[in-house]
Amino acid sequence: MPSGRQLFYLNDLSSDVFGRAPRMMPTEHPKSAWTRLLAVVLTNGTASPPTPEITAQMTGLVAGLEQSATAPDWLADATKQAFAGGLADEQFLTYLDRVLREDPVSIAFAMKGILLGREDLHPTMRRIRDVPVLIIAGEADRVFDVAQSESLAASIDGSDFVLLPKTGHLAPLENPSAVNATIDRFLNERLAPSRKTVGSR
Numbered sequence: 491m492p493s494g495r496q497l498f499y500l501n502d503l504s505s506d507v508f509g510r511a512p513r514m515m516p517t518e519h520p521k522s523a524w525t526r527l528l529a530v531v532l533t534n535g536t537a538s539p540p541t542p543e544i545t546a547q548m549t550g551l552v553a554g555l556e557q558s559a560t561a562p563d564w565l566a567d568a569t570k571q572a573f574a575g576g577l578a579d580e581q582f583l584t585y586l587d588r589v590l591r592e593d594p595v596s597i598a599f600a601m602k603g604i605l606l607g608r609e610d611l612h613p614t615m616r617r618i619r620d621v622p623v624l625i626i627a628g629e630a631d632r633v634f635d636v637a638q639s640e641s642l643a644a645s646i647d648g649s650d651f652v653l654l655p656k657t658g659h660l661a662p663l664e665n666p667s668a669v670n671a672t673i674d675r676f677l678n679e680r681l682a683p684s685r686k687t688v689g690s691r
Contacts, residue, residue: 528681529622531673533661534631536638537611537645548605555598561590571632582663605633615645622680623649626672628657628664650676 540548554565566587590597623646627639636653643651652672657665 527621529624529677530618531624531626531676532642533626533669534628534634534639534659535625535642536608536634537615537642538634538638539608539610540606544605548601552598552601552606555590555594555601558594560592561594561597565594566590582660612641612645615642616647618646622676624673624676624680625649625651626661626669627651627653628659628661629653629655630658633659650680652676 551565551568555561558565586597625639625643625646627634627636629636631639639653640651643649654661654665654668654672657668662669
């Protein structure tokens with residue numbers, strides 16, 4: 491790997507660590523910043539603002555969590571379905587259940603950023619140039635549907651889009667073998683010329 495160049499990986503572009511990723515991603519100064527990146531991988535992301543339906547569904551749920559010392563059973567079940575879907579592994583669901591019981595306000599904060607606090611990032615994504623980008627989406631994602639992920643991919647010139655079957659919103663946890671294989675294949679195919687050049691020096 492060329493010295494000083496890195497792979498940028500981001501899960502859930504919408505939340506961006508609640509808005510910081512557009513500033514982390516070097517879209518403002520592409521000529522200097524993109525040269526420091528070998529490739530970018532985005533999983534389970536969207537560039538779209540929340541739909542009215544999502545806003546209506548999630549506003550009450552978030553408000554309930556914010557006011558709870560511990561989430562009641564019905565609220566915990568609804569949150570797990572919204573946040574994790576039905577495909578996440580038992581280990582993650584156990585962890586999520588514990589957080590809901592012990593600190594539901596943290597889940598409310600995350601859902602505000604992921605589901606309610608999103609901005610339209612399409613203009614930002616259109617400024618990405620001259621770096622390989624892979625976008626991985628889950629066919630069964632209940633948070634960001636396939637159309638949103640496809641719209642994200644379409645806004646990045648030359649990006650690769652891969653839709654994983656039987657995978658929801660937490661692809662790296664739900665289907666890690668497929669995610670890892672997809673990333674490996676992408677890196678081997680898109681970075682092979684640069685690797686050969688480096689090896690020949």
